[in-house]
Amino acid sequence: MEEDAQTQFGEMGLDERILKAIAELGWKEPTLIQERAIPLALDGKDIVARARTGSGKTAAFLIPIIQKILARKAGIDQTACTRALVLVPSKELSKQAHKNLVDLTVACTAEVRCIDLANQADLAAQRPLLKENPDVVIGTPGKIFAHLQAKNLVVKDTLEMLVLDEADLLYSFGYERDVQNIKQYLPEACQVLLTSATISEEILKLKKLFLHNPVTLKLEESQLPESDQLTQYHIKCDETEKFVLIYAMLKLQLIQGKCILFVNSVERCYKVKLYLEQFGIRSCISNAELPVNSRCHIVQQFNDNVYDILIASDEQQLKARGGGKLKSKKKGDREYGISRGIDFQNVSNVINFDFPQGVDSYIHRVGRTARGLNQGTALSFVLPNELRLLDEIEKALSSALNDGGGVSTETEKSSIFKPYQFRMDQIEGFRYRAQDALRAVTKVAIREARIKEIRQEILNSQKLKTYFTDNPRDMQILRHDKTLHTVRVQSHLKHVPDYLIPPVLRPVIKSRSDVPNAQQQKGKKNQPTKGELKNRKRKADPLKSFEFDGLAEMARKKRKSK
Known part of the structure; x- marks a missing residue:
């Protein structure tokens, strides 16, 4: 029995501007999660999608969001409002999702506006940006809930799509209460897309809280x-x-x-x-x-x-053996x-x-x-x-x-x-x-290296430049601190x-x-291409096999000589 032919991006009914951005990104064909999830999302289905890391989950939910915004603005409803929320567990993921959306909207930046709430630290600095009613808001549950509570962000009557990305980490990163609190600020009818690398107890809780009769995609692929x-x-x-x-x-x-x-x-x-x-x-x-x-x-x-x-x-990621709360001796960024x-x-x-x-x-x-x-x-x-x-x-x-x-x-x-x-x-x-x-x-060297890096970040901080201008002595104290143990x-x-x-x-x-x-002797004209260099490296890479045939050959020669 022949396998079904793969659905291509051009066959999904996507806007030409999205297809142009996809072509510029060099994506030849959709990944498995994109092929399955995008048509369902465009049909308005709630989706729970489990796919391994690196499978293209981010684009699988961003493309439907962009398509729906463009379709609505092409009609009579061109009201400026927030139509999509994307919840992610970390600031790095927030910035990355924002970059991916910018790449996918390179041909329609005026029609689809997005804000990344990881860019600014305090609510006051972000309030004016949210008052402009961006089409898509991306951020961690803690930051998004804070803005909803402060009424900087109002989506009760406008939100159409909610995305929970890397959803299994939303709870394990300590956002359980924030996620539950966000629910009360959302409309009753809202399409929800939930993506994760694993299906865990946390996913089942989120599914029950947000989704209505979802389609569950457990792709036939290894983790x-x-x-x-x-x-x-x-x-x-x-x-x-x-x-x-x-x-x-x-x-x-x-x-x-x-x-x-x-x-x-x-x-x-x-x-x-x-x-x-x-x-x-x-x-x-x-x-x-x-x-x-x-x-x-x-x-x-x-x-x-x-x-x-x-x-x-x-x-x-480290958890107590046998399951339990996260444990970390150092204070870091949750x-x-x-x-x-x-x-x-x-x-x-x-x-x-x-x-x-x-x-x-x-x-x-x-x-x-x-x-x-x-x-x-x-x-x-x-x-x-x-x-x-x-x-x-x-x-x-x-x-x-x-x-x-x-x-x-x-x-x-x-x-x-x-x-x-x-x-x-x-x-x-x-x-x-x-x-x-x-x-x-030594332990002293490690401690001093950590202090040195943090002090350097203080000196480079944009927010503290004004302070250091007004207080040059503090700048000198930081610059001429005691000699580090190196x-x-x-x-x-x-x-x-x-x-x-x-x-x-x-x-x-x-x-x-x-x-x-x-x-260098041959000149630039005869230099190999990047692709040739990459293939050459892979072929000559002992790490590819982790076995040095020469060692085995040497051992055989020694045995023969004996």
Whole structure:
């Protein structure tokens, strides 16, 4: 039996201006969630859509919103009013959804106006913007409820569509009461679109609270991309070996392309960053303690290839074992979230430097790579006391694969995580350097690095510029504070001498270092295209297989000689 032909964007009855924006974005065809959800949303159906991270959920609800606004304004009703609310769990997602809407309305900016409530911190600054009655308002439940309560935003008679994006996080981020309070300010009849990567108890509560006879879309797809798109590996190691491995892998260029390195706390972010800095390895940190504009700027710099390595924590995701409330020792921004929804672009690798504390956390972390049609690789460092967690995650992923129509065999279950084949004795020379660098990263150094970054944000703050103009002495105090305890960086650590490079890898390292010079001699005319470079990197990437055939060949030769 032949499969039904895929519905294209041009066959959905969309406005030409939307189709033009889609073409400029380079979207050739809709994703599965977009193909199923957009026609239903255009028909006015309430929808509960479960689709994995990176599947295009945001566009699946934004496109119907834009289409309905354009259709209404093309008729007799051109009243300026807010017709759509989009609730998201974090400020980063709010800014991202706003950017996506701007991209989709590039050909109709005058007809569809949107405001992102994550842009300003206080209600007074946002009140004039809301009084202009934007067509779409995007924000966190806390900020939107505050404006509804203050009557800055009135939608009782005008709202037509409500979106709950990443809905399973709305409650776990502490917005349960805000979401319930928002309900009283909405009209009785309102189309509701609910999207989530998982169907949980929180989703059922929201479904009962907001939706009327919804269509539920449980797409027949695994929670992570298939194995031909996403390759998952693990390596069993101890705490010290983690640092040796990440140093060797980065300095020997075994990790090709952009990488997100996940740890379990903000403090660990700074520890890893200070450690890598000693070897001349640049990275950036996404830190919940910084203002939202700074965090979004970091994401943008990462997407713009200013940094190839981003260190992040998802401590907002950590829950007490056996279920329970979120626990976090540090005071951060409750509207912060890094492993869910944020559109990190062209991420080739996700490395779980600290192993995630649950299945959902693993899925959401690894979902940062292999997005769209891109290839991706995930590597997890697993401590001896985390083997039980690894087994739990592997069983859960195997179960989800089988439920989605996969073949249930023990062989397939054991092949989800491939072992990282690497002989530690080949990089024994790196161990001494790693230990010296690690000893330099003290608790005092970590604390001072965090203070330094926060102080720098104060100096860069637009809101405090007037204050510092009137109080120059305070500016000088901040600029000439006590000397920070810095990690001593030894220049020789930035370079890896030949004798430390494993013999089997020396030809690989040499060929890579020779490529730029060869290209310069040939001239720009003969330089490969971006696509050719990307394919070349993937083919030459030991991380693609995590197995060095040369090591196995060396072992065979030794056995023969004996």
